Amino acid sequence: MHNRYAVILAAGQGTRMKSKLYKVLHPVCGKPMVQHVVDQVRKLNIQEVVTIIGHGAELVQAQLGDGSLYALQEQQLGTAHAVRQAGSMLEEKEGVTIVVCGDTPLIKAETMESLFKHHEEFAAKATILTARIADPTGYGRIIRNEGGLVEKIVEHKDASEAEREINEINTGTYCFDNRALFEALRNVSNDNVQGEYYLPDVIEILKKQGEIVTAFQTTEFTETLGVNDRVALAEAERLMRIRTNELHMRNGVTIVDPQNTYIDTEVEIGQDTVIYPGTIIKGKTTIGEECQIGPNTEIEECEIGNKTVVRQSAAYKSSIGAHVNIGPFAHIRPESKISNEVKIGNFVEIKKAVFGTGSKASHLSYIGDAEVGSDVNIGCGSITVNYDGKNKFLTKIEDGVFIGCNSNLVAPVTIGKGAYVAAGSTITKDVPGDALSIARAKQVNKENYVQKFNLKK
Structure with missing residues (x-):
């Protein structure tokens, strides 16, 4: 088994939450979202966990404590830029790194373990966690070749009509060969409308180098739900509550x-x-x-x-x-x-x-x-x-x-x-x-008191 590392993306403020509380600290069933993710990652055989922090950095560190190392992303310039901040701690290491978002509180350790094993089985440089959903509108589509390996990821806005019919989507969780990841990150460009550095571009770079990129499909899309607003937060709460209650019932409650x-x-x-x-x-x-x-x-x-x-x-x-x-x-x-x-x-x-x-x-x-x-x-x-x-x-x-x-x-x-x-x-x-x-006043009865003072009509 390879050495394993984890990078958790938790630097964003989450403006769509419209909250003074930073996004990844919003609780789901009593626990901050990012804590759910770290707790699940910690169930795996992980050598080092690095959490990328930015907005609310001190509060996130206070929540996670010594359960993680930390790298500061001072400016939020995209997901690739965020992962690059962990370079000083990880880039020289041999092994496999999982990258997971801190706003995906429903992801389970079992799914991430399956992702690791799939990645190692195929000797891939990158493996994408994917899911199939009925309505993939807005999601990046996974384009596979005849051998089932990933050919590319096509964003919805760039997809052809035929590609938009594909319902296997990119969930935003990945496994990478650690050295290949940080070498590719040096070549990611921000030549796009937003001027940001995007992690999916690493997939394209590795493909151009002739490397193996594969995908592991989870059977539960709900695990990969990213929470960006209060509506999604309520849905994550509902799904986590169902999972928690079912666990208790199966345990005899x-x-x-x-x-x-x-x-x-x-x-x-x-x-x-x-x-x-x-x-x-x-x-x-x-x-x-x-x-x-x-x-x-x-x-x-x-x-x-x-x-x-x-x-x-x-x-x-x-x-x-x-x-x-x-x-x-x-x-x-x-x-x-x-x-x-x-x-x-x-x-x-x-x-x-x-x-x-x-x-x-x-x-x-x-x-x-x-x-x-x-x-x-x-x-x-x-x-x-x-x-x-x-x-x-x-x-x-x-x-x-x-x-x-x-x-x-x-x-x-x-x-x-x-x-x-x-x-x-x-x-x-x-x-x-x-x-x-006995500590009470002596009872005194005043005879004919009501009649004397004409208290009754």
């Missing part, structure tokens, strides 16, 4: 309505989990086995244990244990840690709180900046009063505590193990273990 379920590509889901419609699962979320998620639930960057149920709720950047029941209409805010067998009921908000095993907050409560022990019961309408207008303070509720309905726990405060807080109390001081704390 039930997705009741795949067309209305939105799962990012980094999500992991265990077998026999059921995902109901309207659910959005983002980031590097991990969901265990035999869970029920949804309907109409949003989960982002969470870890969820086995056999947990999350109904019509939202959870963000938190850890949720096994056999937990959340919702409906609960809100788990970041930095919360919910242990096993916990119940978080309807209209309960948890923020930066720890919930011990078997504890419950069944309805209409706010628990923020708190450490809740095991087997605690928090009654309806209870609140940890954690904010004085300037600072946040901690509430500690130890194991086995019972908090009565409509209680206010004014932090910083500790409720000792096994204590009871009477309903309607406002607790401002620590409560000892096994104590009953």
Whole structure:
């Protein structure tokens, strides 16, 4: 096997996106387009990856990190000019280089591996990744000779009527003999209307030198979809979502309505989990086995244990244990840690709180900046009063505590193990273990009050 290298074209601004965000950084199913491409390339046996950056160079580098080397294209003068910027890192190397665009997020490692193998099998100097489509209007056509090798690429505007009938098109992804590529790049001219240097001209140069140029046809044109505007971005999102959902279903996850379920590509889901419609699962979320998620639930960057149920709720950047029941209409805010067998009921908000095993907050409560022990019961309408207008303070509720309905726990405060807080109390001081704390005004009934002040008509 030859040494393998990759050049990823990611320098363009993408003016048709009409966005402050550079084109290749627009996300598809939760991940920037260029990151999709680099991740797939990294699955191959690649010695070096060089990403050509230009507009938004620092942001692209920040996204990809040490997953790539970088070459700067200060002026965007065409695709051949872009590849030439990698010369200082690659031009002296022996091997095969794949050139792929950073705005093709759907391309798969398996397809690129097949492209490499086809290139090596034919001992070609260049191999073009092609596809057949029903309507090839606007695409460069692949003209093959009788032996099936590539004779030339003809752009749509230059094609004859007979050539326009050909539906095999150039996708813009190529494999090249590395030395032949950089030698040919020196001879690419910008003698065209746009005054740019185009990578397909390398094919013509190699053909004139009598070199073998072949083509490998992918069976899925959608893999090669280039995203140039918001319409294409939405289509890429739709196609990636279908691919992602199908992968989960084939791995034993039930997705009741795949067309209305939105799962990012980094999500992991265990077998026999059921995902109901309207659910959005983002980031590097991990969901265990035999869970029920949804309907109409949003989960982002969470870890969820086995056999947990999350109904019509939202959870963000938190850890949720096994056999937990959340919702409906609960809100788990970041930095919360919910242990096993916990119940978080309807209209309960948890923020930066720890919930011990078997504890419950069944309805209409706010628990923020708190450490809740095991087997605690928090009654309806209870609140940890954690904010004085300037600072946040901690509430500690130890194991086995019972908090009565409509209680206010004014932090910083500790409720000792096994204590009871009477309903309607406002607790401002620590409560000892096994104590009953009552902190409410004495009830006073004013007899005949209504008649005296004529409050009833």
